[in-house]
Amino acid sequence: MTDKRGNFGSKIGAVLASAGSAVGLGNVWRFPTEVGNNGGAAFIFIYLICIAVIGIPVMMSEFLIGRHTHANTITAFSKLAPGKWWRIEGIAGVFVAFMILSYYIVISGWTLFYLIESVAGRLQADRDYSEVYSGFVSDPWMPVLAGVTFMALTHFIIAKGVQSGIERFSKIMMPLLLLIIGILVVCSFGMPGSSQGLRFLLKPDFSKLTASVILSAVGQAFFSLSLAMGCLCTYASYFRHDTNLPKTAAGVSVIDTIVAILAGFIIFPAVFSVEEVSVDAGPGLVFITLPSVFNIAFSHVPWLGYIFSSFFYLLLLLAALTSAMSLHESVTAYVLEAFHMSRRKAAIAVSVACMTLGIACSLSFGIWSDVTLFGLNIFELFDFTASKIILPIGGIIICLFTGWHLDKKLVENELTNGGNIRFRLFRLYYFIIRYVAPLAIAAVFLQEILS
């Protein structure tokens, strides 16, 4: 059974694929924005605590559920709790992965478009980039075409399977991504205003730390590590029996966090070197502010600006692609196993269904912008429901499931590979997963709902 499902052939492949899932649009644009809005280094400090105390233990839990059952997320929960309502968590996971993928491909498509624009030299001109942005996203054809192309790329990799698709491409794309980040960090440090940007990132302003900032850090940690959605559960179902789960979880979290912080090191010196523009939130930072920044900051050496912006959008595209792969795979693995389909057919079904929803999401920036529910357009509705409602609830359920439902021996066995490796912090882990993490996430959730 295990062999038929496919496995990651190597431990490094498992780490790189999971890191690929984690490192995504969330690191390169969401994290710097959160840092900018929430007090710079003080936010980073709290974020690091969240990763260590909540992120890593929850990731370990997802890993152990997936690796123990060697099944897609829904089957995994059914196997561990036959006939119980815990199965709902698996269903929610697959459902939400599907939903997130539908709108993730929209932003990823924009990234592809900006990469092409940059390589073609069209981001070099002194244009009004907010007009460029709104003109592009509201067009009925171009963003859809870009999203469909991105989906086709993702589909192609998933259809190839676990080892020759996901693992092989992660092994190529992740090192390339890290290399590009290195190049961009060096470029960014050479900019005139870089010291101001660095000071902002490194000098903590603890007066900005309110309860809501701490809670945003928890939320960002969850999103960035791809937790609570069954993505990492599905990937872990392809892990080998000798994969060290605590170490892998720590490794993936460290890579994800380093990438997020380096993205800050790339963006803030650049933004601060240009006085005319301010730190903006959301898509605006990446698609409006940065093109202007690249132009103004590199006006004396345009070729360097060309390289910087092209590499930057390539970085964003690679990050988005490896994350989209994990979202696609968690749905495909379910369809494939539940309906006994071939991988190719299952992947086609998922791609076509996601693309249909994705087109609706894309059009909500243009001709369907007045189709709204509770004041949210289709895109916003998807994002809100998935990341603000189902994601935190899913996180709490995973903690409760591992900490209270699963047998403690099973959990310990899985994390120590049946006693073959040592995991000294097991008791701390168990305490966190039973009490600290679920309560902390519940606090985030209530805060977001109430505000």
Ligand code: TRP
């Ligand atoms: N972690 C990815 C990012 O930072 C996004 C992502 C992929 C994700 N899979 C996920 C977020 C599962 C939540 C749950 O962009």
